[in-house]
Amino acid sequence: xxxxxxLLGATALSLATVAAAQAxxxxxxxxxxGDMIRMQGYTDTFTEQTGIEVEWVTLEENVLRQRVTxxxxxxxxxxxxxxxxxxxxxxxxxNGWLVPLNDLSAEYDVDDILPAMRxxxxxxxxxxAAPFYxxxxxxxxxxxxxxxxxxxxxxxxxxxxxxxxxxxMDNPAEDINGICLRGKAGWGExxxxxxxxxxxxxxxxxxxxxxxxxxxxxxxxxxxxxxNLMNDYGPEGYATNGFNENLSLFQQGKxxxxxxxxxxxxxxxxxxxxxxxxxxxxxxxPNKDGVEKRANWLWAWALAIPAGTQKExxxxxxxxxxxxxxYIELVAANEGWANVPPGARTxxxxxxxxxxxxxxxxxxxxxxxxxxxxxxxxxxxxxxxQFVAIPEFAGMATEVSQEFSAAYAGQQSIDEALAKAQDIxxxxxxxxxx
Amino acid sequence: MARAVTTQRxxxxxxLAWAIGLLIFFPILWTxxxxxxxxxxxxxxxxxxxGFDWTLENYSIxxxxxxxxxxxxxxxxxxxxxTILGIIIAVPAAWSMAFVxxxxxxxxxxxxxSTKMLPAVGVLxxxxxxxxxxxxxxxxxxxxxxxxxxxxxxxVWMLYTYFREIPGEILEAARMDGASxxxxxxxxxxxxxxxxxxxxxxxxxxLAWNEAFWxxxxxxxxxxxxxxxxxxxxxxxxxxFAKLSAASTMAIAPILILGWFSQKQxxxxxxxGAVK
Numbered sequence: 001x002x003x004x005x006x007l008l009g010a011t012a013l014s015l016a017t018v019a020a021a022q023a024x025x026x027x028x029x030x031x032x033x034g035d036m037i038r039m040q041g042y043t044d045t046f047t048e049q050t051g052i053e054v055e056w057v058t059l060e061e062n063v064l065r066q067r068v069t070x071x072x073x074x075x076x077x078x079x080x081x082x083x084x085x086x087x088x089x090x091x092x093x094x095n096g097w098l099v100p101l102n103d104l105s106a107e108y109d110v111d112d113i114l115p116a117m118r119x120x121x122x123x124x125x126x127x128x129a130a131p132f133y134x135x136x137x138x139x140x141x142x143x144x145x146x147x148x149x150x151x152x153x154x155x156x157x158x159x160x161x162x163x164x165x166x167x168x169m170d171n172p173a174e175d176i177n178g179i180c181l182r183g184k185a186g187w188g189e190x191x192x193x194x195x196x197x198x199x200x201x202x203x204x205x206x207x208x209x210x211x212x213x214x215x216x217x218x219x220x221x222x223x224x225x226x227x228n229l230m231n232d233y234g235p236e237g238y239a240t241n242g243f244n245e246n247l248s249l250f251q252q253g254k255x256x257x258x259x260x261x262x263x264x265x266x267x268x269x270x271x272x273x274x275x276x277x278x279x280x281x282x283x284x285x286p287n288k289d290g291v292e293k294r295a296n297w298l299w300a301w302a303l304a305i306p307a308g309t310q311k312e313x314x315x316x317x318x319x320x321x322x323x324x325x326x327y328i329e330l331v332a333a334n335e336g337w338a339n340v341p342p343g344a345r346t347x348x349x350x351x352x353x354x355x356x357x358x359x360x361x362x363x364x365x366x367x368x369x370x371x372x373x374x375x376x377x378x379x380x381x382x383x384x385x386q387f388v389a390i391p392e393f394a395g396m397a398t399e400v401s402q403e404f405s406a407a408y409a410g411q412q413s414i415d416e417a418l419a420k421a422q423d424i425x426x427x428x429x430x431x432x433x434x
Numbered sequence: 435m436a437r438a439v440t441t442q443r444x445x446x447x448x449x450l451a452w453a454i455g456l457l458i459f460f461p462i463l464w465t466x467x468x469x470x471x472x473x474x475x476x477x478x479x480x481x482x483x484x485g486f487d488w489t490l491e492n493y494s495i496x497x498x499x500x501x502x503x504x505x506x507x508x509x510x511x512x513x514x515x516x517t518i519l520g521i522i523i524a525v526p527a528a529w530s531m532a533f534v535x536x537x538x539x540x541x542x543x544x545x546x547x548s549t550k551m552l553p554a555v556g557v558l559x560x561x562x563x564x565x566x567x568x569x570x571x572x573x574x575x576x577x578x579x580x581x582x583x584x585x586x587x588x589x590v591w592m593l594y595t596y597f598r599e600i601p602g603e604i605l606e607a608a609r610m611d612g613a614s615x616x617x618x619x620x621x622x623x624x625x626x627x628x629x630x631x632x633x634x635x636x637x638x639x640x641l642a643w644n645e646a647f648w649x650x651x652x653x654x655x656x657x658x659x660x661x662x663x664x665x666x667x668x669x670x671x672x673x674x675f676a677k678l679s680a681a682s683t684m685a686i687a688p689i690l691i692l693g694w695f696s697q698k699q700x701x702x703x704x705x706x707g708a709v710k
Contacts, residue, residue: 027655032669037499055655058666063650070651074562076571078654189670243671248477251673261671273474273673 024314025053026080029068031061031301034266035133035341036083039322042330046321052314061188072097072306079306080315084129086120086300086372087387087394093128099305099312101127101319108320112345117300120372120383129302130323133263134343136296136366137196139283140250140268141257142276145169145176156284156294159200159225162257166233169256178233180255181226183408184242187394190408191401192297192386193259198222200287200295202377205388205425210381210434212425214400214418221288223414227407239408251275259285259295262366265359266338282362284369293377297386298370300344343367396428462686468679469493476676492680500663502684509659509688511574512649513642516581517635520589523582525631528593529619533602543594546587554584554647565652572654580652581642589638596630597623629702636693636700643689660685 030036036058043054057079059067068082072092084092092098104110110118110127117131139162141153149168154161166178182193195205203218213219230238233256235249243260247267250258251274258264271277285296303322305315321327325347331340337353342363348354349364375385382388387397400421407417468476470488496502531539561580562571570576600623608622624631646661653662664685667678693700 029654031671032666032674033672040499057654057658057662059650059662060665060668061670063665063668067651070558070562074559074566076562076566078571244669244673247673248479251474252477252479254479263671267672275474 023047023051023053024311025055026311026314026318027055027057027078028081028083028303028318029057029059029064029079030083031064032058033263033301035263036301038331038335038339039132039327039341042327045330046318049321050314050317052317054318068306075308077306077308077310080309080311081303081305081318083132083301084304085302086298087384087389089121089129089302089304090123090383090389091391092304093123093126097307098128099307099309099316101130101305101316104130104316104320108324109347112325112347114344114346114367116298116367116370116372117302117344120298121300121302129300129304130319131300131302131344132323133341134298134300134367135261135263136298136343136363136370137193137260137285138262138265138296138362138366139257139259139285140265141165141281141283142169142253142255142279143281144276144279145256146281153281153283157286158289159286159295160289162259162286163225163229163233166229166256170233175254177235177249177255179229179257179259180235180241180246180249181230181238181259182242182246183230183234183239183405184245185398185402185405186242187387187397187401189242189401190239190405191397193295194223194226194401194404195386195397196285196295196297197226199293199376199385200285200291201225202288202291202293204376204378204380206380206382206429208379208381210429212422212429214422214425219418219421220414223404223407223418225288227414230408239405261299262343262359262363265363266342269338269358280358282359284362284366291377293375294369296366296370298367298372299386390432392428392432396425399424462690465679465686466683468676469683471676471679473673473676476679477673492676493684495677496667496680496684500666500681502663505658505660505663505685506688508574508577508653508657509643509661509685512577512581512657512659513639515574515578516585516642517638519578519582520586520638521631521635524586524589524593524634525619525624527590528597529623531590531594532597532600533605543591546590550584550587558651561648562651571652572657574657577649577652577657577659580648581645584645584648585638585641588641589634592634592637593627593630596627596634599630600626629699632696632699633702636696640689640693 040056047053064083065088068079068084070076071078072082089098093100113131114134117134118127121127121129121131139153139157146153146165146169149165151165151168153165162179168178169176170178182190184190198204198219201218201222203216203222204213207213235241235254243264246255246258246260247264249255250268253276265282268274268280269277285294287294303319305312305319309315323344325345328340328345328348332353337351338357340348340354342348342360349360354360370385372383372385382390387393403412403417403420403424406412407414467483469492470490471482471486472489472491475482475486531543565571565576604626605618605622608618613622644661646665649659649661650665653659664678664681667674667681
């Protein structure tokens with residue numbers, strides 16, 4: 001009897017030991033971009049520290065959005081952590097789909113997160129996603145071409161100056177376009193750019209009563225300025241150019257200026273990929289003379305935990321590690337300060353070594369200049385700068401941007417595009433009961 | 435003179451066939467070439483065709499980042515499993531429609547085809563919820579069933595077309611000789627329809643291999659096939675064309691090789707009964 005009890009006890013003990021030794025595995029859905037891929041490379045460090053294994057599901061941004069939306073709305077439970085953006089976080093947080101991140105450890109120092117990022121990733125003061133990296137948008141320009149044109153880029157240019165500089169740098173004989181901007185349809189592509197351009201001309205998506213505003217003169221002025229600028233000094237076929245197309249053009253020395261995500265700064269200054277790496281300058285995104293708002297957006301790729309995951313504690317542990325100061329130091333030690341994930345923590349911009357990175361100060365200034373709660377001149381009922389944080393926005397804005405892209409391509413007039421945009425927005429908002 | 439015209443026409447036809455063939459193959463060729471370039475060379479304008487420094491770096495990075503063999507194995511299981519299951523179900527179905535038709539046979543065939551006309555995304559949520567209930571999310575068996583159901587109308591239609599070319603009298607003779615239904619299907623019908631069945635198998639395998647809606651939406655880690663492997667290298671914010679091309683080349687290589695070796699069978703099957 002004693003022997004039997006002893007054997008049973010030993011078996012139970014060994015089973016418990018095996019169970020404890022078996023590491024928990026968390027599954028993370030993420031996007032394919034440089035910083036996220038880099039993080040995957042450091043996963044072993046996290047596993048060594050915690051014993052938690054990590055499985056990655058990397059998908060293209062739009063596929064990821066569809067995939068995680070399906071999973072979270074059906075409570076599929078496929079992922080323990082999701083990489084989501086500033087658009088989804090407040091909406092999903094409000095719906096109770098995400099685990100609140102209000103009990104992060106003291107060492108994590110949640111107050112160190114840049115206020116703009118923290119606000120954008122919160123709903124009613126509760127943080128629902130931790131920013132892995134953040135971005136705004138700014139002007140990237142060729143310092144050599146500016147010098148040759150006899151111009152000097154101000155730190156905060158106006159659209160009028162941008163047009164003047166584009167005219168001066170445009171050189172079709174040398175295959176150099178004065179300016180390259182997004183025109184591709186899609187709410188996150190050309191839609192985002194024209195929305196912030198609209199803000200910098202005083203336009204807005206909706207008034208305080210959720211009435212669409214595409215019939216207002218500010219939108220017409222913004223669109224006309226953009227189309228004339230691009231027709232005169234932009235690349236051929238700009239209506240289908242997005243981030244990647246313009247990055248490719250700029251890296252090959254075919255753009256005098258490019259206004260886009262601050263994260264592009266590390267790409268265009270990387271001598272391995274860019275032919276103009278040593279002659280790139282930065283400035284704040286422009287505004288129309290006399291309008292206080294600039295054409296810069298605010299975005300973050302952040303890590304969130306879907307409600308209902310069985311591995312909440314491990315997921316939280318990973319998020320604390322991946323978005324910590326220690327992770328930034330780990331990347332800096334191995335790959336240099338220019339390669340750390342930018343735009344998430346205040347302390348990063350206080351680090352002396354990081355202050356020497358050429359685009360660091362302008363990135364921070366651009367982020368600080370963006371206020372999602374006050375995106376344009378007149379008051380709005382929504383939160384978001386390059387988007388409107390309501391569930392209906394993605395579909396509606398994609399349709400609107402398709403109409404705008406058709407106008408860029410010369411398939412319809414600006415007036416026609418704006419009239420259709422007004423109809424689309426009105427129909428969607430009425431159907432949604434606003 | 436007639437001989438000269440024939441030779442000339444033959445030369446034109448050959449040139450035209452090669453030109454069309456190359457045109458169709460060009461995107462694949464370009465992908466393969468790009469996979470050996472650096473990222474900077476991949477986006478060069480004007481594009482560099484051959485005169486670049488060939489590198490295997492992209493393949494090495496892709497190998498390092500992803501577990502290619504796991505994706506490949508999942509693709510083989512999903513495409514192979516759904517094809518076998520589909521054929522097992524479709525052969526008797528096509529037999530009954532070809533040799534024992536009812537007045538509703540044509541309607542049934544058309545109805546089966548009509549299921550292909552519904553956009554897949556329209557039934558994503560119901561299927562997803564079913565998969566959650568049945569515990570089939572991210573499982574190979576779940577994907578095998580879905581792939582089989584998606585391609586079943588095409589398999590039935592193809593087999594029906596081939597079976598219609600086979601004289602019913604031969605089957606009747608087998609029956610008179612005492613063959614059971616199973617024997618009739620296995621030992622008489624199947625051997626005669628081998629080219630048709632083979633090409634159906636190949637086509638279905640290729641369709642299942644390349645399917646990228648359900649395989650992306652119903653898998654995560656364990657059952658993710660090569661379509662998910664490719665998707666992980668696509669990015670709207672960052673230029674990774676060379677790596678994406680390397681991943682694509684690795685994903686299509688097995689099916690290209692299979693297609694190359696079985697092209698004779700495939701063409702024979704697809705043109706079966708085309709000329710009477």
